Amino acid sequence: MAITRESAFEANIEAHLLGNGWHSLEPAAYDRKTGVFGDEVIAFVQASQPKAWHQLVTRHGGEATAREKFLKVVVAALDHRGTISVLRSPVKDSGVSVRLCYFKPASGLNEEQTQRYAVNRLGVVRQLHHSESNPGDSLDLTLVVNGIPVATAELKNPLTQQNIEHAMAQYRADRNPSDVIFRARTLVHFAVDPHRVAMTTRLARDATVFLPFDQGSRGAGNTGTAGNPPATQGYQTAYLWEQVWQRDAWLDLLGSFIHVEGDRVLFPRFHQWHAVRSILAATYRDGAGVDRLVQHSAGSGKSNTIAWTAHALSRLHGPDDAPIFDKVVVITDRKVLDRQLQDTVAGLEHTPGTIVRIDENSAQLKEALE
Numbered sequence: 001m002a003i004t005r006e007s008a009f010e011a012n013i014e015a016h017l018l019g020n021g022w023h024s025l026e027p028a029a030y031d032r033k034t035g036v037f038g039d040e041v042i043a044f045v046q047a048s049q050p051k052a053w054h055q056l057v058t059r060h061g062g063e064a065t066a067r068e069k070f071l072k073v074v075v076a077a078l079d080h081r082g083t084i085s086v087l088r089s090p091v092k093d094s095g096v097s098v099r100l101c102y103f104k105p106a107s108g109l110n111e112e113q114t115q116r117y118a119v120n121r122l123g124v125v126r127q128l129h130h131s132e133s134n135p136g137d138s139l140d141l142t143l144v145v146n147g148i149p150v151a152t153a154e155l156k157n158p159l160t161q162q163n164i165e166h167a168m169a170q171y172r173a174d175r176n177p178s179d180v181i182f183r184a185r186t187l188v189h190f191a192v193d194p195h196r197v198a199m200t201t202r203l204a205r206d207a208t209v210f211l212p213f214d215q216g217s218r219g220a221g222n223t224g225t226a227g228n229p230p231a232t233q234g235y236q237t238a239y240l241w242e243q244v245w246q247r248d249a250w251l252d253l254l255g256s257f258i259h260v261e262g263d264r265v266l267f268p269r270f271h272q273w274h275a276v277r278s279i280l281a282a283t284y285r286d287g288a289g290v291d292r293l294v295q296h297s298a299g300s301g302k303s304n305t306i307a308w309t310a311h312a313l314s315r316l317h318g319p320d321d322a323p324i325f326d327k328v329v330v331i332t333d334r335k336v337l338d339r340q341l342q343d344t345v346a347g348l349e350h351t352p353g354t355i356v357r358i359d360e361n362s363a364q365l366k367e368a369l370e
Contacts, residue, residue: 006157009194010126010140013155013241017124021247025123025144032132034075035180040121040147041074042067045098048119052098059094069093074100079184083148084260101146103255104248107321121146122247130181137174142186143245149181150254153190164198167191168210177203187258188267194235195228201265213270215239220274244273257308271296272305280312288324306330327369 018024029037046053053066060066073093077086087101102116123144130149131137141153154167168191177183182203191198191210198210218224220239228236243249257273259266268276275294282292294309296302307330314328 006140006155006160006162009155009157009235012235013141014124014126016238016241017245022122022124025125027125027128027138030125030128030130030149032130032135032180034071035078035149035185036071036075037123037144037147037149038067038071040123040144041071041100042147044100044119044121044146045070047121048102048116049098052096055096056093056098059096070098078148082260083150083185083187084254084258084265087145087148087150087254100148101251101254103251106315106323107317109321117251120251122250131176131179133176133179134174142181143250145251145254149185151188151190152181152186153192156191156193158193158195162193164191164193164196167193168198168208171200171203171210172206172208175203177205187254187265190240192237192240194237197237197240197270199267199269201267202263211269213240215270215274220271221278239270244270249277256312266304268304268308269301272301272308275305276308276312279309280316283313283316283324284318287318329365329369 014024025037025040029039031038056066056070057063060069070093073091074086077091081089088103090097090099092098102113102120104117105113108114121144125139125142125144127138127140128142129135129138130142130152139152140155142149143151143153154170156162156164156167171189171191175182182189188199188201189203190213191200197213199213200208200210202208212226214226215228216222216224217227217229219229228239230236231238244253253268253273257268257276275296279292279294282290294302294305296305310328310330313325316324318324
C-alpha cells in the first residue's frame with residue numbers, strides 16, 4: 001500500500017476502528033483541566049445505569065448539577081486511585097455506586113451484565129490538543145474508553161523520511177510527562193510506523209524506555225527474528241489496530257491484563273498477549289486434558305505470561321457456560337521464580353480467597369486443593 005502522508009496512515013487506522021465498534025470523538029470535547037471527555041462519561045452512565053443516573057439527578061437537584069458534581073467525583077477518583085482502579089471498581093457519589101466500565105462476563109448466564117458490556121463507548125480521537133503546558137501540541141491518536149483516555153499513539157511514515165525512531169524521539173522530547181493525560185490518565189503509549197511498533201507505559205523525557213511490540217519476523221508463535229512478517233497487502237503493523245485494539249480484545253486487556261503497582265504499569269508485550277490468548281482459545285475449543293507448551297526466551301517475561309495464563313484459565317468457561325477448571329495449580333522448579341510468580345499472580349485482580357500461596361509444605365497444598 002502506497003502511503004505518502006502521515007495523515008493517510010492515520011486516516012486508514014481510524015477508518016478500520018470506526019468500522020469495528022469504535023466511534024470518532026472530536027478533540028474539542030476533551031477538557032485539558034480535568035483530563036476527561038465529560039460528555040462521554042455522562043453518556044455512558046446514562047445508557048448503562050439509568051437508575052443510578054436518575055438517583056444522582058434527584059439527589060443533586062437537576063441534570064446540570066448532577067453532571068457537574070459527578071464529574072468532579074470521577075476526576076478525583078482518577079487522580080487518587082488511577083485509571084485502572086476506576087475502570088474496574090465503582091465510584092460513589094452521594095451514596096450512589098456507579099461503574100465507569102463493564103467487562104465481558106466469564107459466562108453468558110448474566111444477561112444484564114452482557115447488555116451493559118455492549119454499552120461501553122470506545123472512542124478514537126485524531127490530533128488531540130492534549131497539553132496544558134503546550135496547548136499547540138497534538139497527539140496523532142488517542143484511545144478513549146467511556147470518556148477516559150487510556151492510550152496514545154504517535155504515527156510515522158518512512159515515505160516522508162520518518163519512522164518509529166522519530167515517534168519515540170517525539171515522545172521523549174516533545175511530550176510533557178507532567179500533563180494530566182500522561183501523568184494520571186493514559187496507561188500505554190505506542191510508537192508506530194507501517195513496519196514496526198514499540199510501546200512504553202511511562203514517559204520520562206530522555207529516560208523513557210520503549211519495548212518492542214512486534215510479532216516477530218515469521219509471525220506470532222513462530223520462531224524468527226525481530227520485526228514483523230512481510231505484508232501481502234496493507235501494513236505490516238495492522239495487527240495492532242486489527243487485533244490488539246479490536247473492541248473485545250482491548251477491553252479484555254484493560255480488564256484482565258494490565259497491572260498497576262505504585263507508579264509502575266505492567267502492560268503485556270505482543271508475544272505475551274498472543275500466547276495467553278492462544279492458550280485460552282485452544283482450551284475453550286478442546287476443553288481440559290490437553291497438554292500445551294509455551295516457549296519464551298530468557299528475559300522475555302515468562303513469569304508474567306504464566307501469571308496471566310493461570311489467572312485467565314481460572315475464569316475460563318466452556319461453550320456450555322460451565323467453568324472448565326475447578327482449580328489452577330502453578331508449579332515451578334526454582335525458588336526464585338516461585339516467589340516471583342506468587343507475587344505476580346497475587347497482584348492480579350481477583351476475588352479474595354481465590355489465590356493461595358504454597359510457601360511452606362505439601363500440607364498447605366493439600367489443604368488448598370481440598
